[in-house]
Amino acid sequence: MSSWLEKGWRHVWLPYAQMQTAPLPLPVARTGGSGIHLEDGRVLIDGIASWWTACHGYNHPHIAQAVSAQLARVPHVMFGGLAHEQAYRLSTRLAALLPAPLNRVFFTDSGSVAVEVAIKIAVQSRLNRGERGRTKILAFTGGYHGDTFGTMAICDPEEGMHAMFTGLLPEHPVIPLPRDEASTAAFDAFLETNANTLAGIIIEPLVQGAGGMVLHPPQVLRHLRRAADAYGLTLIFDEIFTGFGRTGTMFAFEQAGVAPDIITLSKALTGGTLPLAATIATDALFEAFLSESPATALMHGPTYMANALGCAAANASLDLFEREPRLAQVAAISAQMAHELAPCRALPGVVDVRVLGAIGVVELAEIANPAALRMALVAQGVWIRPFRNILYLTPAFTISPDELSHLCAAIFRVLS
């Protein structure tokens, strides 16, 4: 065992882990492309791009060069009262990528905080206009929006541990997605009686990621848009997972032909290099904060807001989307996964195989021993992290067809 791992193991606290039984993590010596090089010399093909972030593969030289140049010039300056070019350029570019009214970019340092800011904008914009009592956000079962207390409250009640933290969490309604006739009728009825308590609606468009990569059709988003317009609600699309090509279009909402009032972005924003997030709101919401009084200002400002290194990485990542055929690569990955994961359908215990963009999912009736399954996958030379009852692939868009075949074959072999 590496000595740093052995010493540090007594001091680190891992994410989502029961530390009493957690297996030792694999020590990584370096990364490159879709390869994770372990200290012991083994190389794993990465199937999940480090929690959906590394869309250009690891160590892309263009991002590395941009970040190191920025590090030498201005690593960070406070965003209050001082400005640096990277954040201003990035705001301009993000606004240009989005539909016209989505014009105002608020930078934070994690996805959860970006969602907190979205909630704050939705609620405070009403308070600023003198509208009281509309402080709830309607969210959906199976949804995931982060781990802070504000965002846990709009996650799936079980996953958000609403029962454990009763009294500590804000209370928001969480109901089933309007995806079929019965749930749509229930959704419509809910709004009919409760819309006057709501500030907005939040959804992960097209795919509930952390909830188990559960897909829904674009018409769900169109229904939400119509309902939000009918009742004057702020529609928030949390594209922290789906943004930047993952579902086949630059943003998932493009497939529905409807835009939100607020969008949250993070994960692939910096191409998997630095923590950065953005909450982008329409001009109309922004204008609700304008007045002669400081009392109506948006009171939020993380210390590392709009970190210059993160913004330089994000600008470089956007360069790559412009210069390299990312969406065509996603389409090719999608077709290959659909073809090569299909044989898993015939395996015992497999209940569904589904693909959307560069997301491939094999759903099982249950995964009894995720740790053993993960070990078996590592023995196949791949890094895939089973969770809930699924095995999924969210590879880098730059993965080679051979590497992707290796990932799909590993899943098939391990499940057989």
Ligand SMILES: *Cc1c(COP(=O)(O)O)cnc(C)c1O
């Ligand atoms: C990952 C994720 C978040 C939380 O982002 P963090 O950076 O982990 O705080 C929020 N919403 C969605 C849809 C996510 O996938």
